[in-house]
Amino acid sequence: MAIKVAMVGRPNVGKSTLFNRLVGKRLALVDDTPGVTRDRREAMASLGGVSFLAIDTAGLEEEGDTKLSARMRAQTDFAIEDADFVFFMIDARAGVTPLDKYFADVLRRGKTPVILVCNKCEGRAAEAGIYESYSLGLGDPVPISAEHGEGLSELIEAFDQQIIDLDLQVEEEPEDIISKSVSIKGEVSDEEAESSIQDNGLPLQLAVVGRPNVGKSTLVNYLLGEDRQITGPEAGLTRDSIGVTYYYEDREIRMFDTAGLRRKSKVMEKLEKLSVADTIRALNFAEVVVLMVDATMPFEKQDLSIASLIVQEGRGLVIALNKYDLMENRQEIMKDIQDTLEHSLPQVKGIPVIPISALTGKSVNKLMPAVFEAYRLWNRRISTAKLNKWLAATMAYHPHPSVKGRRIKMRYMTQVKTRPPTFAIFCNRSTDVARSYERYLLNELRWDFELPGVPIRLLLRKGDNPYAKKK
Secondary structure (H helix, E strand, O other): OOEEEEEEOOOOOOHHHHHHHHHOOOOOOOOOOOOOOOOOEEEEEEEOOEEEEEEEOOOOOOOOOOOHHHHHHHHHHHHHHHOOEEEEEEEOOOOOOHHHHHHHHHHHHOOOOEEEEEEOOOOHHHHHHHHHHHHHOOOOOEEOEOOOOEOHHHHHHHHHHHHHHHOOOOEOOOOOHHHHHHHHOOOOOHHHHHHHHHHOOOOEEEEEEEOOOOOHHHHHHHHHOOOOOOOOOOOOOOOOOEEEEEEEOOEEEEEEEOOOOOOHHHOOOHHHHHHHHHHHHHHHHOOEEEEEEEOOOOOOHHHHHHHHHHHHOOOEEEEEEEOHHHOOOHHHHHHHHHHHHHHHOOOOOOOOEEEOEOOOOEOHHHHHHHHHHHHHHHOOOOOHHHHHHHHHHHHHHOOOOOEOOEOOOEEEEEEEEOOOOEEEEEEOOHHHOOHHHHHHHHHHHHHHOOOOOOOOEEEEEEOOOOOOOOO
């Protein structure tokens, strides 16, 4: 197991900024607004050549048990207990606050070792705060600037000394599995990409998206079997995309809980814009997306917009109809949703709709088989011989109408890539092929080769003229 280090402190002291710097990516949202981070986020980081699991946590606040901050505090407390040691961060420019003293006392009474980190130490304005931090009784402070990267050498020394004192086993720095899976797309051949995913055991990248308060975090918690994500009746609890590892039948899945997507016209605040951008980023490297829909609310235009965005990104799509157990006219709701999808998303027919209850777990066991089926179709490859035989039969049954007295000849067809399945047809006049005929070919292709619910790309390319003079 890798060394675990939790970053804790009151809100807006720079925990997420340090987390992003050590991870080497902008994974956590960073803003001047206090309390941006709510769920704990984990990622592999490196400090002084040592690889460890960094845990970004919500800001520590002293609140009652009935408020949202109490649920955030519970997540932070779990991270502290699970960590090998803690980076307790304070804002040196603001000095030691009563809240810092309170939580320093809590950490001193706990069993988890602590490294005191004074952040925002660029310039002389932080000197008084650095000297004042000795009063917390947590040893010598480490002055750094997480935003500018100053003081990291001192942090490495304290980090290495803590490892020696605790006699922890250091692991070699692993490869970033997410970036590796992203680099596969479009950089190697499709057969190599598919075989490498199977042979190297890369996890399936699964994103859970939907409107606010439809039960995304509740579903993730049920699948994990623990209260990993903060849930509640309030809308918009999740602010950034949190990746967690989940195993289903010995297959590793990297599952991302995302912030709710509202209509663009309603997104006004900067923080919500950052959350939406983070959700879109999760869609970019997802392989299959579960779109959560609230069965107690009508299938709105925003649901269709999200589904259309997923299809445009070329991802496998599964719709989870949540809170289905609360409905009485269940068959009518299912029929209405399927009819809406049929008419509003005709380019992707056969999207699986799985009715579930994320809170009680009813029918959730049907969701993952649908996800893996969508993933299988997303990676589907069809031989060139079958495609050309199909093209000849399809054109014989319904040929393209003549354009200005000239016939459209489609001579050859092949699959150029998977993820999603993409096909190329070589013809003599590719620019004259009608859009309606392209849709006809796509529908027939989907029907004859059993590709329901997966995006299909069809490229029309002009073949070489055999009578053209060659230089």
